[in-house]
Amino acid sequence: MNPNSYQQLVETTRDMLDRLSSGQISLAPQVMNKDASLYTDPDCFEREKETLFRRLPLMLAASCELPGDGDYKALEVIDIPVLLTREKGGRVRAFLNSCTHRGSVLASGKGCAHRFTCPYHGWTFRNDGRLIGISSQAQFGAADKAKLALVEFPVYESAGLIWVVLDPKSGLDIEAFLSGFDGLLTGYDLRNWQFYEQVSLAGANWKLAFDAHLEFYHLPVLHRKTFGADISNLAQYYFQGPHQRLGLMSANPLIPEQAAFLKLGVVDEAEWDVATMMFGEWILFPNVSINCYPSGVQVMVISQVFPGRSVEESFTVQTYLVERTPTDAEREEVDAVVQFIQKVVREEDLPMSRKQQKALSSGLLPSVYLGRNEEGLQRYYAWRDRVMASSDEGLNELFLRATKTPF
Ligand code: FES
Ligand SMILES: [Fe+2]
Known part of the structure; x- marks a missing residue:
């Protein structure tokens, strides 16, 4: 303290x-x-x-709910699906729990995963939000993966608690x-x-x-x-x-x-x-x-x-x-x-x-x-x-x- x-x-x-x-x-x-x-x-x-x-900033999780690298927690707050992840190195990230292809929810509950594969058409995201795989890309067509990362929210971890602002553009x-x-x-x-x-x-x-x-x-x-x-x-x-x-x-x-x-x-x-x-x-x-x-x-x-x-x-x-x-x-x-x-x-x-x-x-x-x-x-x-x-x-x-x- x-x-x-x-x-x-x-x-x-x-x-x-x-x-x-x-x-x-x-x-x-x-x-x-x-x-x-x-x-x-x-x-x-x-x-x-x-x-x-x-x-x-809303306190959305206790740090010990996702204690280790790769742990995640999905939840819904005022009808917004949120995905919290802990990436390698321990940093917590917060994302809109929604695939950037056509919006499907990526994960539910809690668990450990370093990547998330969308249950709709199979796009794959790393737990730091980056899109790493587009299924059948040759047939899907041109898409800039760098621009299709998950929508990210500001997040702050302190005192064993995690706060998230549900506005990606927030300057708070x-x-x-x-x-x-x-x-x-x-x-x-x-x-x-x-x-x-x-x-x-x-x-x-x-x-x-x-x-x-x-x-x-x-x-x-x-x-x-x-x-x-x-x-x-x-x-x-x-x-x-x-x-x-x-x-x-x-x-x-x-x-x-x-x-x-x-x-x-x-x-x-x-x-x-x-x-x-x-x-x-x-x-x-x-x-x-x-x-x-x-x-x-x-x-x-x-x-x-x-x-x-x-x-x-x-x-x-x-x-x-x-x-x-x-x-x-x-x-x-x-x-x-x-x-x-x-x-x-x-x-x-x-x-x-x-x-x-x-x-x-x-x-x-x-x-x-x-x-x-x-x-x-x-x-x-x-x-x-x-x-x-x-x-x-x-x-x-x-x-x-x-x-x-x-x-
Ligand atoms: S909505 Fe996720 S891959 Fe299509
Ligand atoms: Fe009471």
């Missing part, structure tokens, strides 16, 4: 420990309201896909967009974790599904049967550019990672270990949340919330990683954590989003409210509005200015 990020992590830890002993969180200046059509208006949904999902400065947040995330050392499991869960409007990741206000109420009614509903937010971290303000010694965090308060700062300081939920703008759960083997869940086919549909991809290969006995414990998290989201959060969607779609509730204790949501929506209003050229300036904002 670079010294600046380490220093930030220490300062945040100090602040969280102070707040845990005082029980005080910082509050937004006022309650904010948003027009309820935010979640139901099809035009707004289309604009979000254009101005957020097709312009911003991805580092400026990340505002140093990736520097903090190196604290997890994710590059050395392992892929465990992935599920896709259907929900309502993507923001209704994502809102639930941005506040803890609902924990003891909606999740009283799973997390328990005693869990804190207070989040202390730490902002960095458009991204944010939520610290749970609970001094409950029964939560193991919380207990470890609290113990830092009685240890010399020089001995604070990075893994313990990382406690909390990390939000990557505009649609990803990262949580680490303790068990014999640490389990990480990365939740990507993607817009679905309509304004009323989304899907949440949960990717589970483990810090190392679990033994058979440990596997049971890891599976229990995975099942628990899936249950919470599948049976509590996402059904709630569908009920909200139905009611909001009536058009009869004019506004929704974001409390002073939900500052993360307030700032998230301020960022969303700012980014959507910005020109392509203005985005770099917007993020560069934000990088200077204190954590």
Whole structure:
């Protein structure tokens, strides 16, 4: 971890420990309201896909999903087929998963391949995007292979995560967009974790599904049967550019990672270990949340919330990683954590989003409210509005200015 990020992590830890002993969180200046059509208006949904999902760097994979030379991952994001590859030497590339002959999709799922042969007429591409073979070229006719490479997207790998901009012509400065947040995330050392499991869960409007990741206000109420009614509903937010971290303000010694965090308060700062300081939920703008759960083997869940086919549909991809290969006995414990998290989201959060969607779609509730204790949501929506209003050229300036904002 670079010294600046380490220093930030220490300062945040100090602040969280102070707040845990005082029980005080910082509050937004006022309650904010948003027009309820935010979640139901099809035009707004289309604009979000254009101005957020097709312009911003999206975190599309953990590095350990394609760890070795030749590994690849194919996925679809807002109906765009994407192919991520790791070429010889370790560099990650991102392409439109579409053959340049007549568009067939080249690869699906995950695997290892140094070349991809199109399933339609058999053109062959290397995993660096170059076209290397045109079937029956003599009969096909003249074609300049150099001009028929796969369409490529800007890609950036850092902190064991991979960001892609779904615009081949984008001039966005991805580092400026990340505002140093990736520097903090190196604290997890994710590059050395392992892929465990992935599920896709259907929900309502993507923001209704994502809102639930941005506040803890609902924990003891909606999740009283799973997390328990005693869990804190207070989040202390730490902002960095458009991204944010939520610290749970609970001094409950029964939560193991919380207990470890609290113990830092009685240890010399020089001995604070990075893994313990990382406690909390990390939000990557505009649609990803990262949580680490303790068990014999640490389990990480990365939740990507993607817009679905309509304004009323989304899907949440949960990717589970483990810090190392679990033994058979440990596997049971890891599976229990995975099942628990899936249950919470599948049976509590996402059904709630569908009920909200139905009611909001009536058009009869004019506004929704974001409390002073939900500052993360307030700032998230301020960022969303700012980014959507910005020109392509203005985005770099917007993020560069934000990088200077204190954590
Ligand atoms: S579409 Fe790929 S070879 Fe024809
Ligand atoms: Fe929840």
